[in-house]
Amino acid sequence: MKIRKKQLCLLFGIILILVLSSCGSDASSSSNKSSTGGGGTTGAKTHLSIMVGGLSKQIYLPNMLTKQLGYFDQEGLDVTLIDEASGQSSEDSVLAGQVDAGSGSYNHTIELQAAGKQMECVVQLDIAPGEAEMVSAKEAGSIKSVKDLKGKNLGVTELGSGTQTLTIALLHNVGIAQSEAHFLPVGAGDTFIAAMQQGRIDAGMTTEPTISRLLSSGVGKVLTDLRTPQSTQTALNGSYPFICLFMKNDYVNSHKDVTQKLVNAYVKTLKWIHTHSAEEIADKMPTDYYAGNKTLYVTALKSQLAIFSPDGNMPSDGPQSVYNIEKETNQAVQGKQIDLKGTFTNEFTSKAN
Template sequence: MSISRRELLKLAGVAGAVTVAPGIVRAQELEKKEVSIAVGGQALIYYLPLSIANLNGYFKDEGLDAKVVDFAGGSKALQAVVGGSADVVSGAFEHTINLQSKGQMYRAFAQQGRAPMIVLAVSTKTMPDYKSPADLKGKKIGVTAPGSSTNMMASFFLSQHGLKPSDVSFVGVGAGAGAITAMRTGQIDAIANLDPVISTLLKENAIKIIADTRTLKDTHQIFGGNMPSGCLYTSQEFIDANPNTTQALANAIFRADQWIQKVTADEIAKVVPEGYLLGDPELYKLALKGNKEALSPDGTVAEDGPETALKALAAFVPNFPTDKIDISKIWTNDFVAKAKQKYANA
């Protein structure tokens, strides 16, 4: 049975790119079974759907041999894909916009988070008398890696309060024990990071939170709308050459997103590696509950999300060429719509 392009798009049923709809869901041979996925701080709850897709065997179920390669931050993971040492990134949505501004076409095709989950906090040790964002001038702010979404969120916060990124020093501290140590030892004065790092530092009263995007309400307040966060993205070239493989990846993330919403924090803590817990399982479970709303329930990007991300990036990058960005080319819900069609009632 032949299907016209118009009918195919109707089946997709979701806004996005017209060039990426891979066809009706059915068993199709994968163009590429071995896929490497670059990620910046896999143990973070921000990337939990990726971990669950791997640990629960969802990638395998789709016929994929997925290799997850961990980096210190999202910008490093991005470099791996651009440099050709990885196929796909599990990273921050806004990187697709930044890449397009440099003439590189990348597209997000399965969402893992619908809020950034990033927290900006000051040290109770080096900034005990913090009163306002102006106090951050001249201070060292720890981010997962320079250029990562944590860096962007902190810069966006600064711009909202009359400060420039150059008014502070950004220091890459990673997304795990290294970040905690940097704060404990006074190497940094503030930190933009995620859970379980933030909850660990909060528990020992090492930080005071000044901006929080772990809930939809706070995210809307800070960014002015829905702000997509963790997602799977790759080059348009990869999607065009490997539509069935891309669909298989989206299927796995969709299943992981759904599983996370259905189970308890106890069940999640039993599945993830012990290293994710940072020595405190109860604290990790508490952090899971605090971030659950921010994790995507079905992999779909909200319609206003890409525009919100563009505005945030424009505030972060000096002289960003906003008028040259075609926002429709940096995301699609088509693959997730098909995954939903296949697995929603499974």
């Protein structure tokens, strides 16, 4: 009888330990769930991949700067930035579901809707292109205005990219058809400079710090400047919001909490940019972005700080202005019904601000 009583006590003890262990596991699991996501939390972070059309280009600067400042982490996001040649590549990767978001030119969202695909800008990073049509110093004597680009070899980062769209818009404004120029994809930075030095392109659309490198070396000269909102307004007869962060509409609608955290991080960065000097901004960037000359990098940044949005909102006249250019220059958009409200949203930036 005593042996049986000891066995029962032992069995009861084991059952009690198992019950308490189960309760502890549930409590731990509940605790882990409550600490996942959100700014300032310590649990597992939401992973996102973002493809950027040229991380070292200054027009894309808010992407890496947001990571460097730790704002993604503050929002409970583990973000991987993937470097690509142009915004065109970013767009393709977002559509294919290879990445969660892309950073490229806003006009891509209009072109995609014309093709029956839905993608929207969730935060506007640049309110002007931050680009310039550069002419080779060797050709500067004969190319003195956009009208002189007819029949010339013109460099763009990639065919179908925002740089090609901008070039076509400039040509259209002076009566030159797209077919009356020859476009060559030459990238940016060293590859663009080499193409101009070797005479493969007579002129081309590029960004900072490539612009300043061409100027300082004497290889190229500015033909048309799009590095401020004011000069852009003059050259294109309207505003032209350029680099943004875009995502597929259905992803945004089904992941509003994640999208909000992402936009919060970018808006913090845009506000940080407008309260710090070009030198302070440059100090936060990876040193290889300077292309061996930090002073030149800072000078280039000073020349175009005004392109960065102060709050991430889409400018009120921006979508219509960009659409007007697309209607005039892009056959794929002509004759198509475009709902501009489906190409961007200020829902998340309004809350972030």
